Amino acid sequence: MGRVIWAIHHTSRDWQSILTKVSVPGPWKQVWRNTSDMNLMGISLELLLRYKGCIVAKxxxxxxxxxxxxxxxxRNPRSVREVEELRGLLQLCKDVVLVDGDNSVRSVSVVSSDFSVASLKEKIEMARISSPVYKMRWNNWVPGKVSLLAWRAxxxxxxxxxxxxxxxxxxxxxxxxxxxELVETTxxxxxxxxxxxxxxxxxxxxxxxxxEFASSVRDLLELYKFTKFPKRKAKAFHAVCMVTLWCLWKVRNDMVFGGLKISARSVVDEVKALSFLWVKNRSSGLCLV
Structure with missing residues (x-):
């Protein structure tokens, strides 16, 4: 990030739209902070203020x-840039609500504390903990690309x-x-x-x-839990479900990019062939007959 700031201030290009002071050396000192002061406006308008650095409430x-x-x-704004910046500033202040007390920039999600990266990080971590995330079960009896596709789906x-x-x-x-008949969604x-x-x-x-009735991809990936198969056969059925997702996506790509028309029977035959090949070679001693 420091390199980006440095590149902005050490060039002959016009960067007036960025809140900077090119006369100040160093990559960070010349960045004007967008806090509760009047630096929310553009540079051209800022220079016209009689009292610089005042807060909005003033x-x-x-x-x-x-x-x-x-x-x-x-003096009153009169150039095109100054008038445009004034219109933008008035638009920003249109929905301002004046309250008693000092004005300061605060995070919406952080109560009674000024905004900081640490406070935002804490809120994000708390949100991750409070909202459980679905963890898909990966299957090593199919290639990694198949499990990856199922995960992305x-x-x-x-x-x-x-x-x-x-x-x-x-x-x-x-x-x-x-x-x-319908628009294409996952x-x-x-x-x-x-x-x-x-x-x-x-x-x-x-x-x-x-x-079973399935309403989502997650339901399809959870079908093996509702079978009465032993553990290893349930894992094999889980692998078959993943291979089915793989074949359906492959057929979809053939239709979109190749213009092919493929029947359900050919898809089922490919699912059977790939499932038998992958599960047979990746499982140890599992009878598939």
Missing amino acids: RLVMMDDVICSTWSWV ELDRLPVLTLLARRNVGVGSLDCPACG EHIFVSCGLAQLVWQAISIWCNVPQ
Whole structure:
């Protein structure tokens, strides 16, 4: 960060929009602090104040239940930059509420203490402790890339069309490439899409488990907990669920980038082949028949 500040002040470019004093040496001394004083305004407007460094409350007064400003200029703002900065300042002060006592900058989440990095860090740590985070169970009977995809899918961090459009990425139509009925979301790809439902139905029959209702990717990753399998077979079924997620995502990419039309039967065949290959070679002595 110090290098960035130093680069700003040791260049011939115009940095008037940044609150700085180029005449002061050093990377940090010339940074003007945005606290409760009048440095909230721009540099051009700051130079016009008769009394510099005053607090906001000194320039805002209540008259007939209306907040009025008394700036005490050396001269009235008249340049384009000065007028623009004054408009911006008045916009900032529009919703100001005057209270008795000293004005100071305080953190919204930290009560009765000035803002500091340490206090903010403490609040973040407390929030992490108070709100339990779901911890997905990883499975070493499938490649790491498969577990990673399942983890990202559960967190809704896959580059589906709706999330890409939210980031202003030009993706064209947001409709699901498999069914074309609804917009593509993470849950739609893996749970509610017609292709996904046919695949999960076939996988349930193949693994001899009752088809459970799932409303999210997390529900799919937790299906193994509701089976009556022994521990090792439950782990194998968990691996099959992860492989199914992998194959559905792979098929989705083939449809989006390759324009292919793939049937549910071909997806199920690939799930069976990859599940048998990976679990057979990564488990020790597990009978898959």
